Amino acid sequence: MRYKIRLSYDGSAFCGWQIQNNARTVQGELEKALKSLFLQDIEVIGASRTDSGVSAIQYPVCFCASTKLPTERIPFKLNRFLPKDIQAYEIKEVSVDFDLRKSVVKKTYTYSIYLSLIHLLHLLIHQVFLLFLQNSIHQYNLRHNPIFLFHYLLLYLLFLTAHLIVT
Secondary structure (H helix, E strand, O other): OEEEEEEEEOHHHOOOOOOEOOEOOHHHHHHHHHHHHHOOOOOEEEOOOOOOOOOEEEEEEEEEOOOOOOHHHHHHHHHOOOOOOEEEEEEEEEOOOOOOOOOOOOOOOOOOOOOOHHHHHHHHHHHHHHHHHHHHHHHHOHHHOHHHHHHHHHHHHHHHHHHHHHO
């Protein structure tokens, strides 16, 4: 029987989706768990690859398995063998010729970046400095005016000191 199952996983501890030698991957962990559940080698096909550290919600995966286990019980049983950072849910039987990658209608990517207050201050200082530098070069022609060049260097030292204090 061929199944399509959905996974959610926290990718922060994985080296991506696809199996790699000497690296922990989502596909590798899933295939190990399926082997433990069904007592047979099972190859899975994911919708696409993900990079190292990337997490997923509603990630579809297909696999074939011979089992007497009711379909609706497979995710529950599989989660017992999966590590805590991967969870299986929503499974359904699909036709043998079902092609997961060709049947995709839509993919949604969401990029989240966590920045601490220190990082935000650092970025702000850097952007203000760049803005000053761009305006100064155009308005005061720093390359040919020693007084403005001196003021520019003082301001640079001020920003550098603030940068060091913030970081």
